[in-house]
Amino acid sequence: MNRHALLTPEEMGRADAAAIAAGRSGEALMLAAGRAVAEAVRRRFSPRRTLVLAGPGNNGGDGYVLARLLEQAGWPVAMAPLAPPRPGSDAAAAAARWRGPVVPFAAAEVGRAALVVDALFGAGLSRPLSGDVAQLLRSVRAPLVAVDIPSGVDGATGGILGYAPQAALTVTFFRRKPGHLLLPGRDLCGETVLAEIGLPDTVLEAIAPRAFGNAPGLWRPPLRDSGSHKFSRGHVTIPCGAALPGAARLAAGAARRAGAGLVSLATDDAATAAILRGGEPGLMVTTEAVEHLLEDRRRDPWLLGPGLPPDDATRALLRRVTGAGRMVVADGGALTACAGDPAGLQGAAILTPHAGEFLRVFGDPGDDRLAAARKAADVTGAVILLKGSDSIIAAPDGRAAINHNAPPALATAGSGDVLAGLAAGLLGQGMGAFDAACAAAWLHGDAAQRALAGQPAGSPLLPEDLFPEIGKSLASALPSSP
Ligand SMILES: NC(=O)C1=CN([C@@H]2O[C@H](COP(=O)(O)OP(=O)(O)OC[C@H]3O[C@@H](n4cnc5c(N)ncnc54)[C@H](OP(=O)(O)O)[C@@H]3O)[C@@H](O)[C@H]2O)[C@@H](O)CC1
Ligand SMILES: [K+]
Incomplete structure (x- = not known):
């Protein structure tokens, strides 16, 4: 699991200190870090006039190492320090x-460069x-x-402190930081390369990271064996109103x-039942x-929200189903029915708000x-699946995963219904709520990528286009046999 771990800048500092x-x-x-950046640069760019912008800390120190290694390889390199390193430091x-x-x-020097290296601030960024x-x-x-992260991107949140440049390439060390996966940080990183610099994995034991990049391996899809049957x-069960x-x-x-x-879809309206049939x-x-x-104990989990209006009746239904001890995935109407009242959602297993629903409830x-x-x-x-291009899955015990495989075309009406259905389907097969929510988010993104593969750029994506791909995504997420 720990290969998916993300370290906040503060945790990364502790990892360095422990090593x-x-x-x-x-x-x-620092030598290993500078070397890793030099190798990544040389693999992607031909030798060219390069300017290294160096900050006063160890991020700048990495920049000096990189400059020396590129120069040794015959590149024309100049250093532009913002400030001298602290005397006695590794950077010095x-x-x-x-x-x-x-x-x-100065801008005149930047203008002469054909490649600019941002070694200004990394984990030590402390203000805009x-x-x-x-x-x-x-x-x-x-x-x-960018060395480690584009300067100005907050490694803990992906937010921007004042300003941050757009990188073509970011080389980071040991483990990614949340800011490499959360927007807008992720977009500003460009291609992100993760490099080993000789930190032993054992330093993670004391840190016990609580954030992860979402990918198979963080969770396992449910396996079917010869003993499984439909009720296992x-x-x-998905209650459905007349409107949607x-x-x-x-x-x-x-x-x-x-x-x-x-x-099964459940409706008390005969005309809706006819449409559904x-x-x-x-x-x-x-x-x-x-x-x-609810008398049938095998009906579990319940998905409440897609196709339900955000009203008192939906709220009462949510209370009745959670009160009966069933696992509930709450989405759409069931979330908005609890606007301003998060306590109304207690007892649910997974909540799948988009940004607007999150705002209304929390x-x-x-x-x-x-x-x-x-x-x-x-x-x-409950496990929260906060939807977006960088969906966040957070568990009550503090674990969190950041999903990063969703193409922009997935942001269409109906897409969230598919995601909620995936989460409910996985929950019913015995996955824990956190794992089911993580797996649903990843499968959703992976199926979308498969549906778009080979399509012209900008092609629309319908929610039902994901259906033929979900099985392939599930199969690809199974651990490969030895
Ligand atoms: N530790 C290790 O062994 C390894 C670390 N590695 C590398 O080190 C990096 C972390 O190094 P770091 O901790 O020295 O912090 P760094 O990002 O260089 O900046 C700190 C300096 O910047 C200053 N400062 C901050 N914000 C500012 C602002 N907005 N405007 C102006 N100044 C600002 C800040 O000042 P202060 O806040 O103290 O006033 C301080 O002087 C990490 O990202 C990786 O690249 C690798 O070599 C692998 C081994
Ligand atoms: K940087």
Whole structure:
């Protein structure tokens, strides 16, 4: 699991310190970091006039090492320090070994460069970039390579402190930081390369990271064996109102493709039932009352939201189903029915708000969506799947995962119904709520990528286009056999 771990800048500092306390030298780590950036640069760019912007800390130190290695490889390199490194630091030692040109920290120098390296601030960024630094970075026209993270991106949140440049390439060390995956940070990183610099994995034991990049391996899809039967794979029940039967049908279709044993749509309206029965033949439609349906213990989990209005009746239904001890995925109407009242969602297993629903239920998440999602999970006791291009999955115990495989085309009406259906389908097969929500988000993004593969850029993506791909995504997420 720990290969998916993300470290906040503060945790990364502790990892460095632990490695140094265990006998690694800071200078050797800096040498490895500078070498990793040099190798990544040389693999992607031909030798060219390069300017390294160096800050006063160890990020700048990495820049001095990189400059020396590129120069040794025959590149024309100049250093433009913002400020000298602190005397006696590893960065000062790296700077003392630099024999090449040192030029002013000025736009004229930036304008002459065909490649600019941003080695200003990394994990030690402590305040917004000053106007001068921001102005210089704004003047960059050449491709920019960021050491560790583009300066100005907050590694803990992906937010921007003042200004941050657009990198073509970012090389980070040991483990990614949340800011490499959360927007807008992720977009500003360009291509991100993760490099080993000789930190042993054992330093993670004391840190016990609580944030992860979402990918198979963080969770395992449910396995089917010869002993499994339809009731052991869950009976997903989706109540559906008269207004939006399409949303419930999309969710049901996704739950079936996630491998749910049975999926039924429940409505007390005869006309809606007739519409629903015209859908997929394998989908069950019932007009029995919810009270009656709840007598069947095998009906579990329940998906409440797609196709339900955000009203008191939906709120009462949510209370009745959670009160009956069933696992609930709450989406759409069930979330908005609890606007301003997160306590109304207690007892649910997974909540799948988009940004607007999150705002309605929990209030403004502010700049730190990761912290806000964790707080919402703590308040409700439910796993929160805060949807977006960088969906966050947060558990009440503090674990969080950031999903980063969703193409922009996924942001269409109906897409969320498919995601909620996947989560319910996986929950019913015995996955824990956090794992099911993580797996649903990843499968959703992966299926979308498969549906778009080979299509012209900008092609629209319909929610039902995901259906034929979900099985392939599930298969690809299975651990490969030895
Ligand atoms: N530790 C290790 O062993 C390894 C670390 N590695 C590398 O080190 C990087 C972390 O190094 P770091 O901790 O020295 O912090 P860094 O990002 O260089 O900046 C700190 C300096 O900047 C200053 N400052 C901050 N914000 C500012 C602003 N807005 N405007 C102006 N100044 C500002 C801040 O000042 P202060 O806040 O103290 O006033 C301080 O002087 C990490 O990202 C990686 O690249 C690798 O070599 C692998 C081994
Ligand atoms: K940087």
